[in-house]
Amino acid sequence: MIQDKQESSLYSLVKKSISEKIQSGLYKVGDKLPTEMELCAEYNVSRTTVRLALDQLALEGRIVKVQGSGTFVSKPKISQSLSTAGKGFVDQIIEQGYLPNIEILDLRVIPADKSLSKKLKIKENDPVNRLERIRYVNDEPMQYEIAFIPWHFAPGLINDAEDCKNSLFKLLQLKYNVKIKKTLEEIEPILADENVSKQLNISRSTPIFSLETITYNDNDDPIEYSEAVFRGDRYKFTIERLYG
Numbered sequence: 001m002i003q004d005k006q007e008s009s010l011y012s013l014v015k016k017s018i019s020e021k022i023q024s025g026l027y028k029v030g031d032k033l034p035t036e037m038e039l040c041a042e043y044n045v046s047r048t049t050v051r052l053a054l055d056q057l058a059l060e061g062r063i064v065k066v067q068g069s070g071t072f073v074s075k076p077k078i079s080q081s082l083s084t085a086g087k088g089f090v091d092q093i094i095e096q097g098y099l100p101n102i103e104i105l106d107l108r109v110i111p112a113d114k115s116l117s118k119k120l121k122i123k124e125n126d127p128v129n130r131l132e133r134i135r136y137v138n139d140e141p142m143q144y145e146i147a148f149i150p151w152h153f154a155p156g157l158i159n160d161a162e163d164c165k166n167s168l169f170k171l172l173q174l175k176y177n178v179k180i181k182k183t184l185e186e187i188e189p190i191l192a193d194e195n196v197s198k199q200l201n202i203s204r205s206t207p208i209f210s211l212e213t214i215t216y217n218d219n220d221d222p223i224e225y226s227e228a229v230f231r232g233d234r235y236k237f238t239i240e241r242l243y244g
Helices: 002-024 036-043 047-059 089-095 114-120 168-176 194-200
Strands: 063-066 070-073 078-081 100-111 127-137 140-150 180-191 207-217 222-231 235-238
Touching: 002 036, 002 047, 036 047, 047 063, 078 089, 089 100, 114 140, 114 222, 140 194, 168 180, 168 222, 194 222
Parallel strands: 078 235
Antiparallel strands: 063 070, 100 127, 127 140, 140 222, 180 207, 207 222
16 A cells, blocks of 8 residues: 555656656657656666556646657647636637637538427427538647537528637627627547547547536526537646636
8 A cells, every 4th residue: 555655646747857857848749758767767766656656647638659659748728717707719710829620521400309308498399490510720630519500699600600610609699699608618538439439530539628518698698508529638728717
């Protein structure tokens, strides 16, 4: 037990040291890290301790292990704000120096099933706009999303595919005069299924973030329900809280 605690403490120190070297630029994106044996000698720890540190850094997306080639420093994670004052996807990505793009996979009208009717407070079989999109950063798929908007809030949305490549909220506000008041969001870590792995070009069972959102207008009517998944190896979220 004492040995396990010592091992855990040592692996944390090794992990912190390597992480600091990545943050400082000593290890740059794409650089190959020293081998496990070299790291054992550098930190005077066991190979188990080094592997624990590297495994944790890999889970956090700071490094990537390539079979037969070694361990390399990963690209920095994309940051996205979930705060009320946060900007939209496109603006946030541009500010970080990346090139954003949104691909429309599908846009059609469907009848609301029991689950959708409950979330959107409409009747079963009422028409709903279904919008399926992938968000890219520098041509790399980062987010897969399906949004559902009651047809009566945006009756012409099916003809607005090009506009849906930008901010959906801005489109609803400017063209359909929908006044957005608030969103209710639930986020949790899950594993990618077959469909998500295909859409985001990642391995099945890769850790991802799932974000479910219900958006309300100024009358507290739900005007959109969306299910989005973000790549866990390339994304991190920030939340700003305002007080007073």
